[in-house]
Amino acid sequence: MSIGFVMLCHEALDRAAQVARHWSQRGCPIVIHVDARVPQRDFDAFRGALSDCPNILFSERFRCEWGRFSLVRATQAAAELMLASFVEAHHIYLASGTCLPLRPVEELVGYLDERAGTDFIESATTEDVPWTKGGLDHERFTLRFPFSWKRQRRLFDRYVRLQRRLKVRRRIPEGLTPHMGSQWWCLTRETLSAILYHPRRAEFDRYFKRVWIPDESYFQTLVRLVSDRVESRSLTLSKFDFQGKPHVFYDDHLRLLRRSDCFVARKIWPQAERLYTAFLSGEHDAANRAEPNPGKIDRIFSKAIERRTVGRPGLYMTGRFPRKNHDNGLTAARYAVFEGFGDLFIDFPAWLRRTTGLRSHGHLYAPDRAEFTDGLSVYSGALSDDARLRDYNPEMFLTNLIWNTRGERQAFLFGPRDTQAAGWFIPRDPNADVFCVTGAWAVPLFVSKRPFAEVRAKAARLQKIESAHLAILRDPATRARVRIWTMADLVENPAEPLQTVIEEASVRTAETVAEIPRMVDLTGFGAFLQRLRNAGMHPYLIGDFPGDVRNKDAAKPDVTR
Template identity: 40%
Template sequence: MTVGICIMAHHHLYRVEELARHFASGGCRVVVHVDVQTPSRDFDALKTALSDTGTIFAARQRCEWGTFALHNTAMETSRLLIDTFEDVDHVCLISGSCLPIQSLDKLKSYLAANPDTDFAESRLIGVDEWVHEGLSEERFTLYFPFGWRSNRWLFDRAVDIQRLLRVNRTVPAHLQIAVGSQWWTLSRGTLRRILDDPKKRETDAYFRKCWIVDESYVQTMVRTHSRTLVNRSLCLTEFDPQGKPFTFYDDHAHLLQRDEEHFFARKIWHGATGLYNKYLRGVEPMAAARRPRGGSLKVLVNEGRENRCLGRPGLLMQSRFPVQAFERQHRTARPYLVLDGFDFVYQGITQWQKSLGLPLAHDRLFAKDAVKFADDASVMPGGIVANPRIRDWNTEQFLTNLVWNARDRQQSFQFHVSDSTRMASFLLKDPNANILFIKGAWAVGMTPNPGETSAQFRRRTMRLKLLEKKHIEEIEGAETRANVQSWTLGEVMADPALPLNALAAMIEGGKLTDVEALPTMRHEHGLGELALNMPVEGMQISNQQAAHTNVSQFKRPESA
């Protein structure tokens, strides 16, 4: 078993020298590409230092992040490797800031045990969630003639103009777009088939104007040419909420040591001498010996993300001192109720609220194509009409006027984040909003529409899931001023009285006598299929259990 290593480097070449020498001394074939913008004196020094190792250097190209050039250079570097070394069985693409975290003997044994097997993360766009921040599907439907780092203003303006013009590029019929980590390990046969694909010219022409091609080209093509695909990378990478790589330092040595699924790790700080000594020379760093051994890498990264985005209550210091900007959002005239997801779960929920004494129980005020006032009214006090075009001119002011003109009466309305993400944000920042939220309620009755393919159904389901995920993150954010109570769908189906009790307790002047007619739960037609294909937060009970659930457990509040 002979392993080929392609190293993509652009700075800190003294570390690249150590890395290439380690692989070469272990019997690997090594090809290095150094960005053309790296000073020539540094490149020449690297070539001289590695002249005794058999390392080959690829023709230098400019590799701006996100552009097709970066991907194309990596592919041509890998082509040079397999054209030069006929004994190479697998090719690993890594960066100059990677480190091998297991021995080369283990890597060779693992790949020898998996011949003709490719290790590449490949997540279907629109179906699997992978992109952290920024452009997702638009990477492939818009044109990107400018680099983000070199021409950021032009990049942003080009995106804005294309959105305004509703540009929507057509994906070639032979491609099923996928995304994933750019650090892959491919068998020689698969790599050769990708490089010599008969439709390569057409494929390259399409991807040339896409964005962040190195995270999509191979990830897409490997689905066509791989005989055995393992959908994961052999390179350990973690990202922050902005998509920037997590950096490993000397005191992370014990975390890397516990990882048995990966053979490389990125991104290693160039000053982490302890890690370089440990994994390239076998010398245990002192910092690792002093580091507490508790916790895992996943826990550490998740805590770091939370601390960075949300902070810790009561902690103010130089590195985190939030600036309170001027508040631009006004508050409404009086408290009101927002029932988020209730109409997915309960039938006749608006009529039931009226029976409890709620004066104005609206239906969906912000549905895409309708405004559904209480009692099917077409005009509300203040001359507010049930016209979605007028409402959408300024949705925030629409709600503000509605509350103001009926401020002597309590109001409620049905809502879901899919109605309007803009209003979802507004409601969370309004201290007068009392939001009762059933997480995952959209899944009830979620079945394919007539003529809808399974892929289209999964895409529609994923869209709702991602919308709600972002909505939950916003609820947990520091800017939320609304009063939010939430339950998972599983909790509600196990005990439907939970949100009903909370709702009844919040109705001002509600009746104290028991109500004879209670809302019934809707049938969850496709919930079982959906739960198998697209897990919903809080769904831990079976359809049979849910089908026999009723609301007889409802209890009237002792006082109102």
């Protein structure tokens, strides 16, 4: 007994000839269908290259197109020729011109002999398959598809919408339950004969001529009608990406293919010389006689698809970057944002660095430059402090900063004086810890000694900006961890908010706050606020600030912001 191969070829004919000769020399009959779109000159050369192999025949040629019945017709013609010409073939194996045998033919024949009468074809109902693409699963059997999906896409889509609107439903032939699966199967001679010479074949063919992608459903459905020993799996290793396109195997997949223990693999890159040499040489590992188990490499392919579609958190790539919200986390690691603390406490970043171990920067979104720690003009990843470069894409500036400094938690100051373009990005980021003191923007104005009319105008503008930012921070859709205090509450009891900062942002073991940073001297600040109120500006974000406060151990800094 032997196994016969039906090969569907349309490209890389030199490689198809190499594989066909390999099987032919080992006693396997072969019938080859060559797409009618292949030039006659190339077909003649291909046929001539195999003319010395008496067990290789060529079937009638059809012009094949993806997703159309022509692929089924080509398979039918080649299979009919196989059944008529090679009576010794007890199993017929459907392969493509880009397939490559991974194990000796003798092992495949022995494997099938032990399972005589068993059909190997992936066959599952539409409710049980996850790989259907384009929103068409059961509809591919109940609608009509007279137009080519590749050549006539607009007509295809419009006709589908029209049928849905008119609630058109085709009648599925009596006794058939639509099944789907891989195009590449291995059927017994009896089963294939029963399908090809079924008394209702004309009826079945008429129906499947208007089914979408019938090569993945014709044999998969009819095998359930004529066979009672179906193993719903393919003996051919074929993997598909998230778009439903087949993975191509290259030379560096050699070890991966060997691990699968499968008999045949597709789709092989025509230039993969190492693969063709290794698997067609006739030298095989004697230990490689296990049950075919593509699951051994499923994890690797699943990981590759996940990396391609989801990526690593906080790392953007060209395949996903232009697509809004098509990301895996906005940033790569946790970071802390302090709003108002830098205005209220003297040299707050230095205190933060000593107390929490955070890499603390100044105002990264300051109007003139990004204030990197230690006054650096260029930071990790060649990030420049140039405001023009930063503001070209403020969100990606932060994303790059966090990605480039993975393993070291970053912190920076932010406020209404800064460029606000990242103000919507930070609240959406679950990696962000935001600690906000509202109304602290008034402190630099208080100590600035500028004309009051100018101070009043700036106070109104800054409060408006901060009010809009607070609305974002308090939005139910915010995913950052947010802590908000009014300036009045913090001045009354600074230890409690600072303790919260240490507990939630520190990279060290949280301890009781032992050192409180020096606060700006707020003597006369209450009178300053009253003057703003008298001028018609209500500083409500500051909170219920007392009329006059003098801080213990307070000092006036040189505030220029």
